[in-house]
Amino acid sequence: PQSPPMLSKYKISINRNLLIPIILSVGLIVALTGYVIIQRNRVYQLTIAAGSKEGESYLFSQIMAKVVNLHQPRIKIKVIETQGSEENIKLLEENKVQLATAQADIPALPSARIVSNLFPDMFQLVVKENSGIKDVSNLKGKRIGLPPQGSGQYQSFLFLSQHYGIKSNELFAFAVSEKETDAAFRNNQVDAVFRVRPPGNQSILELVQQRGGRLVEIDQAAAMKIKKSTLDPGVIPKGAYQGFPPIPPTDLPTVAVQRVLLANKKVEPNVIKEITSILYERRQELATLMPEAAYINPPSLSGGTLLPIHPGAQDYYDKDKPSFLQENADWLGLFLSIGAIVCSWGWQLKSRIEKGRKNQGDGYNQEVLILIKEIQGCQDLKSTEKIRKRLFDEFEKVVNALDCDDISPEAFQSFTFTWEAAIAALRDRQNILMFIPKKPATLNQTQLQP
Known part of the structure; x- marks a missing residue:
């Protein structure tokens, strides 16, 4: 038999109502699955500004890009040459x-976030042997080759010269590329060259070994740190540029500043976390290609680097950080022990109170049982009525005890069962007494006489 028209329409309506949520659910599942697949296979293209090709930063950036791509193919880093830190x-x-x-001493802008310290750079002043320059203050009136104006090294020299009281019009500065500066030094066109480079820098090595250059100490690093917390006292070790005869001939005091890796705050945290992970977990591999990579270390506010850490890098640094429970395990253990003792005492006290309430409830039951026995011995209705009154008095007493929490609800329930049994026994006894015939009155002898 065919379904009535209205029922058929109702079924069609139900089917349509179910179809829409099903389609939406399937679409959502497909979309989420597609999103997950895309994210897992997404390739991240990043660009790093690395300074001049002659510098260690550029070399490190190339090595980092290679090692990162080797261990995480989804992250590709393009290295570009720039004038330096400022650019x-x-x-x-x-x-x-x-x-x-x-360089950590160059002020960063709001979008910059630090990822890691890379290696320490040193302020290095190389002078001609016949220049008469024995310290920084002797630079007045001299010709000096400086890095380009867009570099952090140029800004570092301005700070250094100001600290020693040298005005810009008191020396002849040539801010050109590293190659041009080296050529000017070879051709005696400059008396000194200033660089911010790690000890053992190849360009400085050539100047001091082959071009008659001599390193000059910079001995007021601690004083300069007062003005710039990112600076630290440093040392160019004896023999850093040649073992015999040693160059420099003694440990040479100077100024140290960290070379840091920065990221834009908009870069996804998971990408920066992956890069940070490779920097530290593949540090030996990096150091094999560039020894300075062995100095890679986490940034620290106490170390003078005032930039906020990128969230992705912070996630990596926190991976071995003990959890709250681990950090406070001793205290938590003590509190748990005290809590266990208190709970044990509380449980014992509760058990004693419950036992007392139960005993009191049992006492009321015993009193009712005594009344039940008395009911069985009643010989007249008057005595049963007295017991009935005593039963209700007992019930009132127990209700008051329950209100005062002297007995538990369970004890009260047990009492009511016993009390109802007593009432039932009382009624049965009263019914029996009502149907027992009364004995006739006995006549004495005087009543029988006529």
């Missing part, structure tokens, strides 16, 4: 690059 930070702020190397 790197500007490019990072404009989001034209996502990563940058920089």
Whole structure:
């Protein structure tokens, strides 16, 4: 038999109502699955501003890009040449690059976040043997070759000269590329060259070994740190540029500053976390290709680096950080022990109170049982009525005890069962007494006489 028309329409309506949520659910599942697949296979293209090709930052950036791509093919890093730290930070702020190397003493802009310290750079002043320059203050009136004006090294020299009271019009500065500066030094066109480089730098090595250069100490690092917390006292070790005869001939005091890796704050945390992980877990591999990589270490506010850490890098640094429970295990153990003792005492006290309430409830039951026995011995209705009154008095007493929490609800329930049994026994006894015939009155002898 066919379904009535209205029922058929009702079924069609139900089917349509079910179809829409099903389609939406399937669509959502497909979309989420597609999103997960895309994210897992997404390739991240990053660009790093790395300074001049002659510098260690550029070399490190190339090595880092290679090692990162080797161990995480989904992250590809393009290395570009720049004038130096100052330009790197500007490019990072404009989001034209996502990563940058920089000197820690160069002020960063709001979008910059630190990822890691890379290696320490040293202020290095190389002078001609016949220049008469014995310390920084002797630079007045001399010709000095400086890195380009967009570099952090140039800014570092300005700070250094100001500290020693040298005005810009008191020396002849040539801010050109590293190659041009080296050529000017070879051709006696400059008396000194200033660089911010790690000890053992190849360009400085050539100047001091082959071009008659001599390193000059910079001995007021601690004083300069007062003005710039990112600076630290440093030492160029004896023999850093030649073992015999040693160059320099003694440990040479100077100023140290960290070379850091920066990231734009908009770069996804999981990408930066992966890069940070490779920097530390593949540090030996990096150091094999570039010895300075052995100095890679986490940033620290106490170390003078005032930049906030990128969330992705922070996630990596926190991976071995003990949890709250681990940090406070001793205290938590003590509190748990005290809590266990208190709970044990509380449980014992509760058990005693419950036992007392139960005993009191049992006492009321015993009193009712005594009344039940008395009911069985009643010989007249008057005595049963007295017992009935006593039963209700007992019930009132127990209700008051329950209100005062002297007995438990369970004890009260047990009592009511016993009390109802007593009432039933009382009624039965009263019914029996009502149907027992009364004995006739006995007549004495005087009543029988006529």
